[in-house]
Amino acid sequence: QNKILVIEDKEALETQATTTKDSKYEVHSVENGLAGFNTILMHKTNVVICDDQMPKLNGHGVLRCINELVPQERIPSFLFLTSNCQQKDLDKGLSS
DSSP states (O other): OEEEEEEOSSHHHHHHHHHSOOTTEEEEEESSHHHHHHHHHHSOOSEEEEESSOSSSOHHHHHHHHHHHSOGGGOOEEEEEOSOOSHHHHHHHHHO
């Protein structure tokens, strides 16, 4: 079964993401980047949807840790959520 992990510190978005479950997907959510990275290490996750501004470890930090510490064959697809919409923010996300 495909596993999706939502890393989001705002409860409303976290709840909405996990209530849109489809039987093809197992959706989990955690409230900060550190908990998200630990979940990725412990479970095979196919897709990560991650806020870029969070406590304990931001989205860029999560992606950096994934790239450095997760075996290549287990690296999930990664999507950033952000309210920052300037070109410099897009460039930062693409360079992570």
